[in-house]
Amino acid sequence: MSAIVGTRSSLVWAVHLSLAAMVLLWLFPTAGLLVSSFRTTDQISTGGWWNSLSASEQNLTLRSAAPESQIENDGVFVIEGNLFEQGSEAVISVWGTSSRSIDAFKPGDEAPLKDGSTITVQSNGDYKRQGIEEITGRRGQRIFATALTPPEFTLDNYHKVLFDEKNRESMGKAFLNTLTVTIPATIIPILVAAFAAYALAWMDFPGRALLVAAIVGLLVVPLQLALIPLLTLHNQIGIGKGYLGVWLAHTGFGLPLAIYLLRNYMVGLPRDIIENARVDGASDFQIFVKIILPLSFPALASFAIFQFLWTWNDLLIALVFLVDSSGETTVMTKQIIEMLGTRGGEWEILATAAFVSIAVPLVVFFALQKYLVRGLLAGSVK
Secondary structure, three states, rough: OOOOOOHHHOHHHHHHHHHHHHHHHHHHHHHHHHHHHOOOHHHHHHHOOOOOOOOOEEEEHHHHHOOOOOOOEOEEEEEEOOOOEEEEEOOOEEEEEEEEOOOOOOOOOOOEEOOOEEEOOOOEEEEEEEEEEOOOOOOOEEEEEEEOOOOOEOOHHHHHHOOOOOOOOOOHHHHHHHHHHHHHHHHHHHHHHHHHHHHHOOOOOOHHHHHHHHHHHHHHOOOOHHHHHHHHHHHHHHHOOOOHHHHHHHHHHHHHHHHHHHHHHHHOOOOOHHHHHHHHHOHHHHHHHHHHHHHHHHHHHHHHHHHHHHOOOOOOOHHHHHHOOOOOOOOHHHHHHHHHHHOOOHHHHHHHHHHHHHHHHHHHHHHHHHHHHHHHHHOOOO
């Protein structure tokens, strides 16, 4: 019965389940990266992103006010205040005056200090330090506490990553550098490939079949084989390491796929439209601009997605043809690697930088994804 027209194969449900599993496998890490980019260091260190909406228990190192703020009341020197920042809703469960015994006291207990004074800490962070002799020292008393803290989210991570001028690893400059590389490296091969694809699809000239075969062969050639010879050529002609060099490199490596996709799509366009335009006296350039390009938009968009994602996430070509010791042309992929070395323990900064690097490709993909399958499948069947 499964072969009868109009009945649904049992494999359809397997396909749907597999697709759902793939979506979830991609969605969970992305959601975790987004949530982690808004969390603080303490929140990340105490639990996974799936616990971000629930209160968490943290071990905190706090400090009372400095001795210069003490006041004398009936012969007793007193320092009062709150250990938390204003507006904090954290609740202390246990506390101590030494890192070796952070659970020595409960809220409301009085702890003796080495200078003869005592200190009392309440569950909301209020404290009172007092002694019969003047309290000395440059800094306040350290308090080690275990507290239940509510969920906390902040935009400081994005400010530090994108706009903090004091931060040498700021992603702001790298973000602009990546846009400078990616946009021309996506537009240039599309323009060149569109002309070449039209010629291979609709213009008769000697050697056309050999050119198509050569383009198909170039699709399987590893780009690593051309890196050193191409860099040597760039140095000889004077473009060296710079934006022009990396644009040309991305254009050369992307052209075979672009020509192949566009040529297959253009071959499948109705022949009657082109022939009627030629009968009406239209030139090849007019046919290309007014007929072929508008009809080929799905194929152009599908290649634009691939080329944009490839150049945006590229590291190898950028290292060879662009990045220098000055750091002025560092792209985001290289910047994240440097941050892994200098900020390996600051997971909130790394998560923010990583999400910034994938945000733009996500926008581009979802904006053009409806053309992706249509452009890729065009010309595959008749």
